[in-house]
Amino acid sequence: MHISEGVLSYKILCGGALLSGVSTWIGLKKLDLEKTPRVAVFTSGFFVASLIHVPIGPSSAHLILNGLLGLFLGWVAFPAILVGLILQAVMFQFGGITTLGVNTFNMAFPAVICFYVFRRWIINNNRMTSSVSAFLCGALAVMLSAILVSISLALTGMHFLNMAKLIILAHIPIMVIEGLITAITFQFLKRVRPEILEVLYEGV
Amino acid sequence: MKVYRSIIFIIICFILYPVSAFAHRVGVFAWVEGDKVFTESYSNRGKVVGARILVYDMEGKKILEGKTDKEGVFVFKNPQKGNLKIVLDASMGHRAEYILKVKEEKKGKSASISSSEISNTQDIKMANMDKIMDMLSNMLDQKLSPLFRQIAELKEKRGVTIHDIIGGIGYIVGLMGLALYLKGSKAGRPLKK
Numbered sequence: 001m002h003i004s005e006g007v008l009s010y011k012i013l014c015g016g017a018l019l020s021g022v023s024t025w026i027g028l029k030k031l032d033l034e035k036t037p038r039v040a041v042f043t044s045g046f047f048v049a050s051l052i053h054v055p056i057g058p059s060s061a062h063l064i065l066n067g068l069l070g071l072f073l074g075w076v077a078f079p080a081i082l083v084g085l086i087l088q089a090v091m092f093q094f095g096g097i098t099t100l101g102v103n104t105f106n107m108a109f110p111a112v113i114c115f116y117v118f119r120r121w122i123i124n125n126n127r128m129t130s131s132v133s134a135f136l137c138g139a140l141a142v143m144l145s146a147i148l149v150s151i152s153l154a155l156t157g158m159h160f161l162n163m164a165k166l167i168i169l170a171h172i173p174i175m176v177i178e179g180l181i182t183a184i185t186f187q188f189l190k191r192v193r194p195e196i197l198e199v200l201y202e203g204v
Numbered sequence: 205m206k207v208y209r210s211i212i213f214i215i216i217c218f219i220l221y222p223v224s225a226f227a228h229r230v231g232v233f234a235w236v237e238g239d240k241v242f243t244e245s246y247s248n249r250g251k252v253v254g255a256r257i258l259v260y261d262m263e264g265k266k267i268l269e270g271k272t273d274k275e276g277v278f279v280f281k282n283p284q285k286g287n288l289k290i291v292l293d294a295s296m297g298h299r300a301e302y303i304l305k306v307k308e309e310k311k312g313k314s315a316s317i318s319s320s321e322i323s324n325t326q327d328i329k330m331a332n333m334d335k336i337m338d339m340l341s342n343m344l345d346q347k348l349s350p351l352f353r354q355i356a357e358l359k360e361k362r363g364v365t366i367h368d369i370i371g372g373i374g375y376i377v378g379l380m381g382l383a384l385y386l387k388g389s390k391a392g393r394p395l396k397k
Binding site: 002 | 297300364368369371373376384387
């Protein structure tokens with residue numbers, strides 16, 4: 001998921017940076033005093049999740065957890081993922097500094113989309129409905145990220161369908177695992193700290 | 205509740221376990237051995253198999269390309285075009301490059317010797333010297349190449365350490381503190397009751 005330096009053209013890098021910049025600003029506007037520690041915890045989770053790694057055939061993929069961040073943070077997922085990616089780029093050399101904008105958008109935008117699509121079902125009182133929609137939120141965020149990565153690469157002249165197939169196939173196990181993690185985490189937090197879910201009720 | 209606790213425990217174990225095995229960083233390094241250039245590609249998972257290697261000169265003109273074998277190695281004949289830029293393209297947006305500094309061959313000198321007639325002992329001595337120097341440099345290349353390789357590996361292969369992880373989390377906590385401080389002082393009162 002992390003696109004390295006020197007792969008994309010300047011236009012796409014600038015476009016990604018612009019989109020991420022605006023979205024991060026929206027996220028920061030929605031960030032308030034009480035949410036801040038929670039956001040930091042999820043950012044730490046995102047930062048470390050990339051080290052968990054699932055071997056698939058000759059290649060491998062790692063956890064992203066963007067769906068989880070989207071579910072619990074909404075728009076604030078943008079600043080959280082941006083911070084996580086900066087630290088990953090500096091400390092682990094994942095991705096790169098110039099590609100931060102594009103990478104942030106590719107991972108955080110699906111998170112926000114999944115948040116808005118699934119939240120009405122996630123807050124459903126039926127445990128089955130909420131679990132399944134939390135699972136889908138986690139899984140689809142990864143899938144959309146894979147598609148966005150393919151689009152970014154395709155805009156630089158690589159073949160879109162081949163690229164998308166390869167990336168989505170490589171991430172199918174990740175989708176399942178992240179869906180499960182998202183659903184389990186959601187049910188767990190709903191029990192022990194229901195106040196953490198307030199973001200899901202905002203403006204419904 | 206017990207079920208949840210054990211699930212969380214499993215997740216935590218899962219998170220803590222594979223610290224040494226992570227992916228999504230590729231690298232390439234190269235060294236010269238005789239008239240050949242060896243390149244080796246790796247990711248954090250090990251060797252990069254079947255990835256494209258592109259070789260450029262310093263003006264950015266492509267000289268040649270090839271694929272890494274199952275050891276992640278790709279060997280090509282040194283094109284003698286000065287320094288080389290070696291690019292690894294490992295698909296899915298993963299890419300790395302390495303600048304290989306190649307010594308310029310002293311072509312002018314050896315050419316003049318071979319073309320001119322060797323008439324006196326001085327020149328013969330010179331020619332012999334050159335041969336010996338060439339042999340020496342070849343031998344040194346061979347003997348030193350494992351060392352070059354190890355140095356390159358050490359330089360490139362630094363994995364993620366527990367310090368990186370703790371440091372990163374520390375940064376996040378610091379940012380949280382900063383955000384709380386800024387938001388708190390914006391509210392117009394110090395952070396006390």
